[in-house]
Amino acid sequence: MRRIFTFWLILTTLGCYASNPQADSLKVVVQSLSEPADQIDIYRKIGRAYYNTQKQFDSAFYFAKIAYETARQEGLIRQQAQALFDHAAIYRAVGDLDKALETYQETLLLAGGVRDGDPKAERLIAATLNNMGDIYL
Secondary structure, eight states, X not given: OHHHHHHHXXXXXXXXXXXXXXXXXXXXXXXXXXXXXXXXXXXXXXXXXXXXXXXXXXXXXXXXXXXXXXXXHHTOHHHHHHHHHHHHXXXXXXXXXXXXXXXXXXXXXXXXXXXXXXXXXXXXXXXXXXXXXXXXX
């Protein structure tokens, strides 16, 4: 019985420590980029790769935070809002709905300050409102 439990424990925890090939390859790419906007996009992709594993939310949050900080330092408002959107999605996934709603509100404030007519900002606002509505339902 002890062997079965040990085997089960190893199998269930193995996925938590496995590397993420997509994220690993993107980490190499980001080092070669010189444009902050491109770096932010890659950091967000790395974060989403970890988010999609449904097990590595701390890593997803870490890379979303790097994306946010880089965007803030460079004054890239839409990218800041996109990174905050990623934060909110992670909070939502781990069940912290109050923090998710708060972060979605911050996303709306930033995205609303982007020039009118930016289709990415408009899609971000729509997705943010959709996700907030989903939480309330």
